[in-house]
Amino acid sequence: MTHDLRLLAPALATWLTAAATIGLPASLTYALAAATTLAALYLLVTHRRPSRTRPNPAPSPATGANPHGGSTKTARPSSAATSRPRRWPTRRRPVGVVLVCVAASATGVALRATAVDTGPVRDLARNSRTATAEVVVTGDPQPRPGNGRRVIIIRARVETIPGAKVRVPVLLIASHDRWLHLVPSQRVRLHGRFVPPRGADLLAAVVIVRGPPAVLRPPSKIQRAAERVRARLRAASSRLPPDQRGVLPGMVVGDTSLLDPALADGFRAAGLSHLLVVSGANLAIVIGAVLGLCRLGGLGRRRAPPVAVLAVLAFIVVARPEPSVLRAAVMGLIGMLALFTGRQRQGMPALAAAVLLLVLIDPGLARSYGFALSVLATAGLLVLAPPWRERLARRLPGPLADALAVAAAAQLAVAPVLVMLSGEVGVVSVFANLLAAPAVAPATLLGALAAATAPFSLPLARLLVWPAGLAVGWIIRVARTAAALPYATIPWTSGGLGAATLIVAAGIAVLILRSRRMRLIVAAAMTGILIAVLVQRATAPGWPPPGWQMVACDVGQGDALALSTAPGQAVVVDTGPDPAPVDRCLRRLHITDVPVLILTHPHADHINGTSGVRRDRDVHTILTTSLTSGREARLTHGLPTRSAQAGQQWRIGDLTLSVLAPTATGPALAPEDDGTTINNASVVVVARRPGFSALLAGDIEAEAQRALESAVPPVDVLKVPHHGSRSQDHRFLAAAHASISLISVGEPNDYGHPSPATLRLLHHLRTQVHRTDKEGDIAIVRTRTGIATVPSRAP
Template identity: 35%
Template structure:
């Protein structure tokens, strides 16, 4: 199992890096945090000097010194880099809410923003991670930034420099990027990347082009399996890969790095090279591979481990897996402490640790009841899943029950697709015909993996809903530890105690979290079309069309919104509409970070909009500012933006008004428009009759009678809190709706409610508090 002594310093470094990068957000001075750790190390060193005759004191103090030294490196690195961010000229520009002329250098492969808006067939925008190298014509110390651009992915390759005018927003210290840039006008590529990076552009582009000529999802997976390029992977396939726990196959992993390094090392050995030459050849091949696939967190982790092993080989020492992983984690977190908060890096490290520590023992246990090859094949995905699942529930509070079988079925195809696709990538620029043939060969295992993903994700009962966030992760980690005790303990009494504790640990929180929703869910219709979430004094409305979901506003409270989404079984938001930036409409956005594909919003409002859009964008959501006339689709439904005008100032009267036309009904969501803005809306467009209206401003008195008469809706949804202090909804508004023969559904009295359209202008109504259906 290797040397476990470095695990404690690695864990301490990880925890320190996690906390240190957020020190400034908590009002702490990062330099003081780092200084405190080094002071503690100095105190321990003094203890060693004073107690040098006591062997036990020296041993404990030495371990503590290594732990504190590793933690101190991470804290010091965070302090230096946070200070560099604070001194950047972009800090003052962001504080003034102005724009700047910047030059950025791309540092990672661009990622597609899979938007469900705008015209069909348009290529998605690309999220680009970069570092700013010049501001307003002056060279500056590089700091990390993120932006969204529209050029083809091949034009945004690693090392390319781009000039643009952009609005600058500062991000929290805990974020990987220090600033978000929102381009104003066209971004101009200044020139190709340097030669040591430019060589990889052509092979990557040729592989993508060759795969495009093939059919089905296998064509989209070939570049992902080979070089981690997921640009062609659509939303449906991506969701299937996630649901079946196969998405790791499209991220370049340690296995890819190991194959390349071992191949180079072995080839040099066959040529009779000395050990130092073999190590050098492996390092050169590894560096070239990282450039080709771009430095993703999983690749960086695997590359650092490979370097640690190669250095150990060069020095004539054994390079154990545990020691190599620990050294890689400590070194990388000391270089870039923000990796401690990167899910890709965490999953990569956890999966590697699981394989090193658990795969062998699990295979031994399984071999007692099944053939050895099957035991080994099952132990590998099981070990990785056990190690990664506590992290995965932070991203999606559910357990993929078919993940291990799906990985077992995909396992024989993955290395074939990876190796053949990688060889094809390298051969295509030189021998196009041979490379194209190899791509066709790689298509076969890639297609098999796609079939497995779709098959596993479509099976019933594939998701076991779990507690969300940190409590869910800690609970699952505890359960995993207890299960391992049950499997590996040799004493029956130990296994009995572990079983009892496991039952208790599971029963209480799972019963509390699942009991209520199960009781309510037993009466809730499963085929609802619209829903009004009870989130207090605020709006959060859901629309579901086919398999696509839209959320209009998030209410004020993340916990309340999260409860509603769990109650209604919503784990992914294809389209999030933020009508405006007041807290009662945007304050709960934290609940959907990492779950959103596209955000539609009205005019930006400085820090208020940046606080909402920043975290959503960092988690992969594309933000699009919309105005009257913009159109798009949600599943088979179509929508248009009826308001605001292009020159609108942010506020209630610039609320985004969404007009949605679905099969069987039409719904209009009025945001917080006041009477004057409602009159302007009526002058600018012909609304006509709707089946559902989301009543403006929680039912305030500031309403246009004419707009509700024109809409003549069957149902009026009012998101409002009980005892809200504003008198919402007002008697005047309720009388107005009654005159329009609109049935009122209000969340303060009925809780979360759903509407199910029957296609004849009527709706089935279910409300949480009553628990009974009705006809409207």
């Protein structure tokens, strides 16, 4: 199959130029645009003049005698006589067109860079000044874990600041929950500190917002209608099981507000995360359904595309103009234009045209990972899937060959970008997509019909949602099963180096597959490695080790610990920043019952994973500090909650928990607290059982540590406070006399944890230091000579 690649070079040039020039000084980008414009004009306008030719001499007689009696030979035309005017070189035109695209892309970036680099908003940012501004929300609020607390990221456009009217994009970082309820196009007033953006982005400033928003204007009529559709779809899905009601709106309109983060992590591990965002597949299903209905309604080829265009525009508004939605929409509109004009639709020109137009309209897409994933997946389906389908069809049934070719082509095309983002290579993703594929179209189509009917008839929408939920349930089961398989993902180097090495590895694999001898050698080597791994797993003890006393779960930059109380039962202390890692850790420990869940303090890196602990487990009691938060209350809703006080004791089996802090006269929370007060109010617990003891110190800092020095008993294990930060008291750490110190920390992190000074202090105290970022989940076990650590991976 041949592809029309004439638009490929202009599209790539436009994309790469925008990606390379974002972040450069505007003057340099203008210079690039000017230089490429001049070069393009030279190639497209000028051409070489044709060479002058001499007149051909009169031909001599072919035969006969000349006047002097000699014979005459046939005259050969001279080279000048045969020379023709040189044609304008055919390669000049494509190069000129590419340079025009480079110039246009650079000009667009330069104009936007000039707009954001100058003006009163950037002046406020340069001076880190605080001001009141009126902004228009341009994107959905996105909650993110922050420095000890949840933050909300919102893209917006500043329109008014004191003394000036402007129109520049900014990024808002807020913490008040009312920011989560904003809808694009709403106008609000805020008060915050303006700072320069850190990365290369077309933003005038980053605004650290204080307090809630003051709504000045409701959303536009279009956005109100879109939000009504999304809300009614959520209402129609409310009677589905929790997982299905979270996934279905995400598959249909990209609404993941009800999605459990642990389930989202399972979709990512299974290679199915693309189903949780609106993509070209969703739009193709919608367009196909609309065109089919038009055909049934008697609309011809000329009248059906305008109806489909209106459906696409409505779909974009409801699903929000995300990069994948925009790319798919532009491709679909180009294809329908081809259908409307009667010309044959071709995939690659449509994809290239979509990239070209979108990057020229919004250069910021050039650095969007979502946009890159969408484009690469579509390119894989267009280029790789057809020949693979033909080869597989020789040995497999047609539908199976189609599904396998599509899944493999899409996954292979996006693999380099996924490695750059996650540092992992999915092993089971192709098979997971193959199993989920039959349910995707029914779930999407029925969900879209439910979204269209929900604003008018909620009972009818609920009737449509029920079979869609069944299809979604199958997809969820596939995702969970695939994510739970051993080695579902393989660690890989992240970033550009990881992508480059993966491409090289793929090239080597292609060369190996093309040689029969190499295939045999590699197959023999892989068989030997597989046998060795199986023998090692059969002879080596598994993880977790039998008789474990405590496990520090690797939850990234956060804390989560489990204290064994009985088979299948454990006390859990903190839950980490996300539900998925702690859920995965407790599943490996086979924990189904949690008699006490201790939340040491209400910072996101200690409580946001609470839903992961509650998943498929019985949690009986919550023990927390008196400084609670609304977020903590929502996470623990429906469970008995008690405030910890110094002197309390809890006994579960042979495990005794003694609370050392906080005291009744604990710290008061200041209005502008930076997190230190909440850290110092952490629940501090000593856990004991025969042959084992541990001090679990939450995130208390040096001040609170000094207040507890006299109350600290000698223990076997110390959970180092606050992820090994610099704020440590030497006498507090020394009083524990711990032979093992555990640091729960993520890699990488922006806080410099653990501090080199703290590591030197712990080594000076002659305690063994173990870190979750280096060793994964770390189990503490009893031995004949004392206690020891068993990490889940080699440091």
